[in-house]
Amino acid sequence: MPFTQRHLLGLEGLPAEEIVHVLDTAQSFVEISERDIKKVPTLRGKTVINLFYEASTRTRTSFEIAAKRLSADTINISAATSSAQKGETLADTARNLEAMRPDAIVIRHPASGAPHLLARAVSSPVINAGDGAHEHPTQALLDLFTIREKKGRIEGLEVAIVGDVLHSRVARSNLHGLRALGARVRLVGPPTLVPEGFGGSGVSIHHDLKTGIAGADVVMMLRIQHERQGANYFPSVEEYSRLFGLDRAALADAKPDVVILHPGPMNRGIEISSEVADGPYSLILDQVTNGVAVRMALLYLLAARGRGEPEREAEERASS
Amino acid sequence: MKTDGAIAIEGGRLIDPAAGLDGRHDLLLDGGVVRAVDKPGAFRSAPVERRIDARGRWVVPGLIDLHCHLREPGYEYKETVASGAAAAVAGGFTAVACMANTDPVNDSAAVTRFILERAAAAALARVHPIGAVSQGLRGERLAEIGEMRAAGIVAVSDDGQPVADAALMRHALEYCRMFGIAVIDHAEDPGLCAGGAMHEGATSHRLGLKGIPAAAEEAMVGRDLLLAQLTGGRLHVAHASTRGTVELVRAAKARGVRVTAEVTPHHLTLTDEAVAEYDGNAKMKPPLRTADDRRALAEGLADGTIDAIATDHAPHHRDEKAVEFEAAAFGVVGLETALALSLRLVEQRVLDPARWVRRLSTAPAEILGVAGGTLRAGAPADVVLIDPDAEWTVEAAGLRSKSKNSPFLGWAMKGRASCTIVAGRVVYEHSTAASERRDG
Numbered sequence: 001m002p003f004t005q006r007h008l009l010g011l012e013g014l015p016a017e018e019i020v021h022v023l024d025t026a027q028s029f030v031e032i033s034e035r036d037i038k039k040v041p042t043l044r045g046k047t048v049i050n051l052f053y054e055a056s057t058r059t060r061t062s063f064e065i066a067a068k069r070l071s072a073d074t075i076n077i078s079a080a081t082s083s084a085q086k087g088e089t090l091a092d093t094a095r096n097l098e099a100m101r102p103d104a105i106v107i108r109h110p111a112s113g114a115p116h117l118l119a120r121a122v123s124s125p126v127i128n129a130g131d132g133a134h135e136h137p138t139q140a141l142l143d144l145f146t147i148r149e150k151k152g153r154i155e156g157l158e159v160a161i162v163g164d165v166l167h168s169r170v171a172r173s174n175l176h177g178l179r180a181l182g183a184r185v186r187l188v189g190p191p192t193l194v195p196e197g198f199g200g201s202g203v204s205i206h207h208d209l210k211t212g213i214a215g216a217d218v219v220m221m222l223r224i225q226h227e228r229q230g231a232n233y234f235p236s237v238e239e240y241s242r243l244f245g246l247d248r249a250a251l252a253d254a255k256p257d258v259v260i261l262h263p264g265p266m267n268r269g270i271e272i273s274s275e276v277a278d279g280p281y282s283l284i285l286d287q288v289t290n291g292v293a294v295r296m297a298l299l300y301l302l303a304a305r306g307r308g309e310p311e312r313e314a315e316e317r318a319s320s
Numbered sequence: 321m322k323t324d325g326a327i328a329i330e331g332g333r334l335i336d337p338a339a340g341l342d343g344r345h346d347l348l349l350d351g352g353v354v355r356a357v358d359k360p361g362a363f364r365s366a367p368v369e370r371r372i373d374a375r376g377r378w379v380v381p382g383l384i385d386l387h388c389h390l391r392e393p394g395y396e397y398k399e400t401v402a403s404g405a406a407a408a409v410a411g412g413f414t415a416v417a418c419m420a421n422t423d424p425v426n427d428s429a430a431v432t433r434f435i436l437e438r439a440a441a442a443a444l445a446r447v448h449p450i451g452a453v454s455q456g457l458r459g460e461r462l463a464e465i466g467e468m469r470a471a472g473i474v475a476v477s478d479d480g481q482p483v484a485d486a487a488l489m490r491h492a493l494e495y496c497r498m499f500g501i502a503v504i505d506h507a508e509d510p511g512l513c514a515g516g517a518m519h520e521g522a523t524s525h526r527l528g529l530k531g532i533p534a535a536a537e538e539a540m541v542g543r544d545l546l547l548a549q550l551t552g553g554r555l556h557v558a559h560a561s562t563r564g565t566v567e568l569v570r571a572a573k574a575r576g577v578r579v580t581a582e583v584t585p586h587h588l589t590l591t592d593e594a595v596a597e598y599d600g601n602a603k604m605k606p607p608l609r610t611a612d613d614r615r616a617l618a619e620g621l622a623d624g625t626i627d628a629i630a631t632d633h634a635p636h637h638r639d640e641k642a643v644e645f646e647a648a649a650f651g652v653v654g655l656e657t658a659l660a661l662s663l664r665l666v667e668q669r670v671l672d673p674a675r676w677v678r679r680l681s682t683a684p685a686e687i688l689g690v691a692g693g694t695l696r697a698g699a700p701a702d703v704v705l706i707d708p709d710a711e712w713t714v715e716a717a718g719l720r721s722k723s724k725n726s727p728f729l730g731w732a733m734k735g736r737a738s739c740t741i742v743a744g745r746v747v748y749e750h751s752t753a754a755s756e757r758r759d760g
Binding site for chain 2: 012089090091109111112113114116117131132133134135166169172195197198199200
């Protein structure tokens, strides 16, 4: 099944076949980054805009490298240096970027749904590089790629996602992607951060780390944000760390060949001990390497196709 | 053309629950009041200036909206008293009560009089200002409620935000007993709803938006019902949105607390799933809730726990909605869709036509203590003729409100006001010919 999406706004509702198609496409791009000359002409003459309204090292760099290895021209815009500082709205920024005819726009934004707003205003493909607490689909795709590479499959795996699920876009995208591909997902954390009923039926919720990761094939740790402490989601980082920090002892009941993922940036010694982060089960740096291949695949699948027509304007024409 | 002479409305189905009427009756208006209601043809030889053929129409007391925002003074780019009143009469409303969260706030007799002057100049719907509970809506000191009452307010409310301080709410309820007016409760616990953009539940979790739990509303409704019981004051619960609120109000009424409640057409029609792809026009306070809450609201409306349907018409400029969902303004327009949306409840047999009239006209008049809500002889000549079968589509260009922030754009509707009469003057007539051309 080919990739039929115009944008990548999230993994929710994306058919399993299309997810697999992205992963397979990414597989074919891995080798480029191993070469001495890490560049192919696939997207020559195409323009990719990276629009980042939030600080990011890993994701922005990964997208930029991915675009450059495909020979696209890349432009990086960050909120600090953009017209957003002068009070320009996202909708106006979108219209202005649209007027410059980009072939893809990658957006990272602190507000959930911002990529949807952008996608309604522009005709180029929009790739969500993380929106608020909503989704971070390229992160989940690279996580799926990394798990599949290590385990040979996704289907039937027991995957525990541990930490601040409530505020995590990584958790949401992984939840959709993992379930689409047939993994069983457990969410682990305090009830304030893993609400009852989250993720719907078929997802199990655990408020105890040890039982939550017992028998797990994959443990995916989420970054804990210090500001949640101020909002009383938990009393202190120290207490959180004692209850949900992943160290060697906590891993005792996981499968012997368990693998550990973390989307970064890590709080060493808080949600994950250095021993685990740097240990033999850790795939944390593989994730970063694979991120480039996955983003190359998405840029190839979306930007190579060319520009469509903005949804909203198309709707308006249809209704008049 | 002189239009304030006598008018005979003939051949329609007259529905007036306050008078116990539902059937073929003709109506004679003169001198700004209802002169007589009589059997069909009774006014055939009466000397009138105009005869209105009401065959196929419902003839009902003008609808009264006890909760809207007209935005003037201060936010004239969203709405003015005149544009809001034009939207009201097009929607079948002959009177509206407007909330105090203008700029300056309606917390003084001067602002109350200004709103009434603008309404008189517009000469469309009657406009009843609602005064603020607290000065500047700051929730600290009582506004000069007596001065505003003398100038014409019909209730008090800090609507738009809750009265967070229970002692202030207690005093407002006590103080207003002196004037016989209700304190209208915008119930949401400030801590529980802080930062929330929609109902807290499966959809907010899916969309990664901070939720407003049902308990945020119920906690404060519960508090204020206890305060109404303590003080003997009159509490009116604005925009009930949850099953829990309906149950709390039902129980309070059963033990004799002086409480009334309203529900909006959008809470009766939509659920939180309408937020779907971050549609800013589905964002309002209280937020759209679940299908179970919607069911409970309809049940409460049917059994009288909820007394009235009110629009909470809250106009916003499109630029205030075309932003990131969490940054979008709260509120939707409703004056021009309330009639058709609420008629769905008649079609679904939740309400019979008489109860529908009671919820949209008779009860609001009683809650606000204003004339109207009936077509008995001597009542104000505020009448709306309704074509219950008219089919139309909600289009931004067709709305008279300055703002178009409706979640119902593009929806097919059934039923509309065909003629609206205020104080014996025809202030709105739907032109069928023009509409057929447009619809075709």
